[in-house]
Each structure stands twice: as C-alpha cells, then as structure tokens.
Amino acid sequence: MTVKWIGKRMMLGILVLFILSFLSFFIMHASPGSSATAYYGGNAQMLSAAEKERISRTFALDRPLVVQYGAWLMETVQGNLGMSAKEGRPVSAILAERVTNTLLLVGVSLFFIVTGSILLGMEAGMKPNSLLDRGLSSFSIASSSIPAFWLGILFIYLFSLKLGLLPSSGMQSIGGNDDFFDKVRHLIMPAAVIVLTHVGVYARFLQDSVKMEMRSYYVKTARANGVEEREIRSGVLRNALIPYLNYLGMTIPSFFGGSVIVETLFSWAGLGQLMAKSVMVKDYPLLMGGIMLTGIIVVVSLFVIDVLMFILDPKLRKRELGV
Amino acid sequence: MKSNKIFIFWCALFGLIVLITVFANLFSTYPVNEMNMDKVYMAPGDGHILGTDHLGRDVFTRLLHGGKVTLTVAFGSVLLSLVIGVMYGSVSGYVGGWVDSAMMRLLEALISIPSLIFVLAFQAVMQGGMWGMTFIIGVTGWFTTARIVRSEFIRLKEADYVKMARMFGTPIWRIITGHLLRNSVTPLFVVTIFNLAGAVFIEVSLSFLGIGIPPSIPSWGNMLYNAQNDLLIGAWWIGLFPGLLIFFTVLSINFIGEMLKDSRL
Amino acid sequence: MLKIEHVAKRYGRGRQRKGVLEDINLSIGKGDLVGLVGESGSGKSTLARLIMRLETMDEGEISFSRSGNFYDSCQIVFQNATAALNPTWTVRASLLEPLRLMKGDREGYIKEMLSLVSLSDVHLDRLPSELSGGERQRVNLLRSILVKPELLICDEIVSSLDRLIQKEIVELLKRLNEEMGMAILFISHDLKVVNYLCDRVYVMKDGRIVEDSVKQDGTFVFSHPYAQRLFE
Secondary structure, X not given: OHHHHHHHHHHHHHHHHHHHHHHHHHHHHXXXXXXXXXXXXXXXXXXXXXXXXXXXXHOOOOOOHHHHHHHHXXXXXXXXXXXXXXXXXXXXXXXXXXXXXXXXXXHHHHHHHHHHHHHHHHHHHHOOOOHHHHHHHHHHHHHOOOOHHHHHHHHHHXXXXXXXXXXXXOOOOOOOOOOHHHHHXXXXXXXXXXXXXHHHHHHHHHHHHHHHHHOOHHHHHHHHOOOOHHHHHHHHHHHHHHHHHHHHHHHHHHHHHHHHHHHHHOXXXXXXXXXXXXXXXXXXXXXXXXXXXXXXXXXXXXXXXXXXXXXXXXXXXXXXXXX | OHHHHHXXXXXXXXXXXXXXXXXXXXXXXXXXXXXXXXHOOOOOEOOEOOOEOOOOOEHHHHHHHHHHHHHHHHHHHHHHHHHHHHHHHHHHHHHOHXXXXXXXXXXXXXXXXXXXXXXXXXXXXXXXXXXXXXXXXXXOOOHXXXXXXXXXXXXXXXXXXXXXXXXXXXXXXXXXXXXXXHHHHHHHHHHHHHHHHHHHHHHHHHHHHXXXXXXOOOOHHHHOOOHHHXXXXXXXXHHHHHHHHHHHXXXXXXXXXXXXXXXXX | OEEEEEEEEEEOOHHHOEEEEEEEEEEEOOOOEEEEEOOOOOOHHHXXXXXXXXXXXOEEEEEEOOOXXXXXXXXXEOOOHHHHOOOOOOHHHHHHHHHOOOOOOHHHHHHHHHHHHOOXXXXXXXXXXXXXXXXXXXXXXXXXXXOOOOEEEEEOOOOOOOHHHHHHHHHHHHHHHHXXXXXXXXXXXXXXXXXXXXXXXXXXXXXXXXXXXEOEOOEOOOOOHHHHHHOO
C-alpha cells in the first residue's frame, strides 16, 4: 500500500515537471527565431555553418514538433540548458549561483511563518474570546490584502530612508566580503515582508482547526478526567497540525511565485529576480531554466510535506501500511 | 445585526471604488496623460490634491483612470477564469470515472505550479496590452474554480431531483445549467470573489515589476513602477495613494468574500 | 405489465460482497394496486431503483411491456420531497420539466392537474422552501403523474408526513388508480396504509420476498411467521 501511495505522489511530481517542460518548450517555440537562437541567443549570428548544422541535428529542427520536443527534453534532462542570451554563460551555471539565495529567503521566511503561525494559532485557538482570538481573523484578512511589494516599499522608506537601520536592497554592502551578519541584515526586510503578509493566514487556519479539536469529545473527556493541560495542548496541536500541513502543501507553490516580486524589489539575487529579469530582456533559455528549476524545488518541497504528514497522521499511516 | 452592517460597509466601499473609477472622466481634474514639466514632483496641495509625478502628471487623475484599467483587467480575467473553470469542472464532475480522475490529476499538478510562473511564461512570448494581460491572468486563474465546480457537481448529481430529471429525459446541458450549476452559485460566487482579489494582485505586481501592462497605459501597478525611485527623493505621495487604494480594494473584496463564505456555513 | 424474475443484486467486491436482493419474483398487471412491505434495510428501495433502471442488476430479468418511452410509462416518486425538488426552481419550472416535449398548452394542462392534488395557481410561483411538507410531496407526486404513466412507484412517500396529509395523499392515489387506471407499486413500512390502499402485497425480509398475499374480505392472510408477526 505504501508503494501505491508513494507512486501516486511521485506521479504528481512527474506530471508537474512534464507540464513545466511543455511550458518551457512552448516558450522556446513561440519565441522569435529558431530553437538554436533560443539556445544561443544573441550569439546565433556568430555561429559557423557547421555549428548551426550540428544544433539543427541535436534539436531535430527539421522534424515534427513532437520529435523536437523529445530532442529538447533529452538535452534538458542531461543538464544542457543552453546558453543565456544576454550573459553568454551556460544557464546551468547561472542557476546554480542563484538557487541557494532563493532557498535561503524562502526557507527563512517559511521557518518564521510556520513557527509564528503555530504560536499565534494555538494561543488564539486555546483561549476563546481572548483579544488574540477575536483579532486574528481581521489581522489575517488585512495582512493578506497588502501587496507585498508595496509593504516592501513602505519598509524601505521607513527603515532605510528615514531611520537608516537596514540596507534597502542587494545581498551585501558594497565592498563587503561575504560577511554573515551583513547578509542577515540584508535578509531581514525581504523576509519580513513575506512573513508579515502570510503569517496571519496560516495562524488563522490553525486557529480554526484548534478550535474544532477543542470542541471534540476526547478533549472534553480528557479535561473531565483531570488530564494535565500541557498534555491536552500537545494532543490538540498534533491533531490540528494535520490539516495545517495539508494546507501548507497546497499553498507552498505560491511562495516561489511570490518570491519573484519580493526578490525583484529588494534586488535579492535569487531565481525569482532572475526570471523576472529574463522576461524583461527576453532571455528565453534563462527563463526556461528558471521555470524548470523552480518546478523541481516545488516538487521536492511537496514531497517533504507529504513525508511530514505521513509521520504525523496515524490514520494515513494505518491506511497505507495496514498496521 | 452587527455583522450585516459591516457587510454593507465593505460592499459600499467596494462599490464606491468601482464607481469613481468607472466614471473617472467625471471626477478627474486633469487630462490623464497631460504632462507639465514645470510642475514635477509637486506635493499634495494647491491644484493637485494628491500631488504630481515625475512627469508632472496629476496623481489623483491617474489614480482614477488607473483603477479603471486595473479593475477591468481583474473583472475580465475573473470572468474568463469562471468560464474555463466551470467548463473543466463540469466535464470532470459530470462525466466521472476515469475521465474525472485523469482530469483531477492534471488539475492537481496545475495547482502545484506557482501561478506566477505561468503568467511569466505567457508574458515572455506575448507581452500585449491590457487585454493580453486580462487573457493571461484569466487562463491561469481557473484552477480553484474548476475544483469547486467539480466537487459541487459530484455532490449534486446524486440528488433526487437530478435523478428525476434524467428520467424525464431532460437534456444534459439543461441538467448541468439548470440543476447543477444553478445550485452551485453560492460557492462559485465566493471563489470568484477571492479570484478577483488575486487578479488585482497579479496585475499590480507584474506592472510594478515592469512586465505587466505597458507603461503607456495608466494602471495602479504602473503608477507604482517608479514609486521606489520617487520615494528615494522624498516624493512619498506617488507610492502611498495607489498602494492605499489597492489595499482598500482588495481588503473590501476579501471581507465580502469571507463574510459570504461564513454565512453559507 | 411488469414482470420481475429471479432478480439478484449484490454490492461490494471480493469476500466483502454482500447480497442485497436475492431471487426476487414479482409481477404487476395493468391497474393493479400492489404493496411492498418490509423493515428498513430489507431491500425495498434497491428494488425500486432496479425497476426504474437507475441501477443494474446482477442476475435475473425485469420486463416491462409498454408503448413508447420507458420513463413515460413508468414513473417513481421519491420519499424525500425536499430532495426531489430543485430548491432554486419554482413549482412551475419543476412541473414543466417532464412536459418538455409536450405540444399544446402546457401551462393550462398543469393548472388543470393542480386541482387534482388540491393545489392552486398561487403555488406555481413559489419555491419548494415556501411550501409545507405536505404541499411539497403533492408537487413531487404531481410531477411524476403529469406524463400519465401506466405504473407509478411510490417509495415511502407518506412516511414523513403527518396522518392527515398521509390520508389525503393515499386517497389521491386511490383516485388516480380508479380514474386513470394507473397501476401503483406502493412501497412502505406502514402496514396500516398498505392494508387500506392495496389489493395485493409482497412481504420482504433481508433481501428476499418471503410471502405474497391477495386481499380477501378486506384483509390479508399470511402463512409465513415473519409476515404474520408483521401484520399482527
């Protein structure tokens, strides 16, 4: 049974990557010029006739579209993502420089969103009619109604321009050499923007499931039997985390979309900023590479959440393992 | 009924925003694109109640006209999403069986892909004007709608009145529109409201990045395109007012959606 | 007119497969008033769904002699009138639904038929939620007889109504039977009503028909202990 479940989840991942590969191929095909120009961008004119011939053969340019797609996919799977049209370097090299920055930004933001929303959501759910309980839903709606980039602009105005506390953009100060604390200072504002616009929504989701758990029979019995409050809390949290994780899994892709905007605003040299820039300057191979890599990251993070759910949810485990 | 009054308040606020942008021409104090190089970066006050931008254009006037563009894109794309989502969800939910599971697998995969990725991909190859943007947001925003239609259909098609309709020989399209869709209106409306908020977000975010609506057309997102630089020289009003208006628009939409959702449960 | 022979229906798969109906034999002639009684879960509603071709059977045969479209000759009224009427449609819209192909004055025909179930024109523009439970069931019933079927299956249609309305509907069924010659299969666990309405009755238990009996001198006589206990 577990095999079946894993298989089903892997199918999803493969399908996601397939759709993204179609999308990439569509970009390449719809872009002006042939695949070769898409792969070698501005340098296409400088290619010799022999090289053009070789590219045409590799990408099966004289064959039907399906064959072309297959040829391109073969190249992509082997890691040949082509050359950046504007920078003249291999796409894979550029992506490798960028990916850790995005993972850092999204990872740190997610960490604070998850811990923050669990603390807030538990507190609000366990204490009905407290200020937090009543205020959380309004806060959640309000905070998710602020465009992230606009909040970012306000932050830059306040913290960089007026107070001079934090750097307004980039990943390190000019002339700075990979100083850890310098990087942290640059990370604070972009991460804070992502956290503030998301934490309320997740906290509210957890609050709702905590409240549902609190109304359930087992909590009432446990209370009546004098079970310690601390134990009740951990039991409630454990159960409420299952739908919470499910929700997180459903919404995690949007973080990688959202990072496009925040990264660009703060000039954070991640994948998102790279993709936005490549759309602007029409650097197709770079955009295609960015899309595929983002897809892989999303698939991996979905898988991690699946594993967490599997560990947490006794029902799922039971059904799949037959214990 | 306290919550009723609050609901009316948010509806009124949203209605007001829609009205002043629809009738932008009546309220605007200057021609939209009139530049005045003698009056660049004027602070709010005399003659320009919300100041002027880097080309000396009246911020208030552009705010009204920009809203018209942003809201048109939002409404148009949501309508398109609604149509696509209803068609996809109807087929999946009504036909059922392996067709349904195949379509649902595909949908699950599509939902797992950040929607901004789709938008960027389309934008890269067909950067068009306002309608291009509407199209792009529309064709990438129907996933949740489809899922809701599908689950409603699966629930409703077992209803006795649908069984009766089949026995009466009511044609399928009539069963779908008259029985199934007609009874899914409330959840469909709620999801569409939230889609509307999402569409506003995508337009303003992309235009802010400079890959949305062409800069020649005023939209709330475009007005913010230069806001970051303007802010650095102290012209806070250029960024503040469009942002506030976006905030209150999305806020009112979200509150309306939330309250409709709760009243149904 | 309706003949059911050795019908069986099973649900589930593999070892968990469970028989819901076994070796069902039943027949209804033109203009018959037939009852089908049994406790809930005995398989009555499943049988009704099989007759209406809403489900397929695993064994046996059901034949129905008719002229023209099956659903024009055989109709069913479901137990739950609230679920059987589209909540967003007015009574008029619901009543027009089976008459989609009818030529002539459909509106007039409906108005004429309304009086049959003691409803009037004012009810036409109402939504199901604006009707009482009894009114809803009468609309539901009327909709099924608009096509003038030869056989009408009534699946527990009076069970959730109070006695007064029950009586009204039962009288109506009797009248339909007499005036239009409509055969009725009346499914119920309410023996009093069956006793009053039907001329013939089948008794079901655990998916089997354990006995059938014809009314003589106003009562049914049974030999099977279960049927005897039921009709005590």
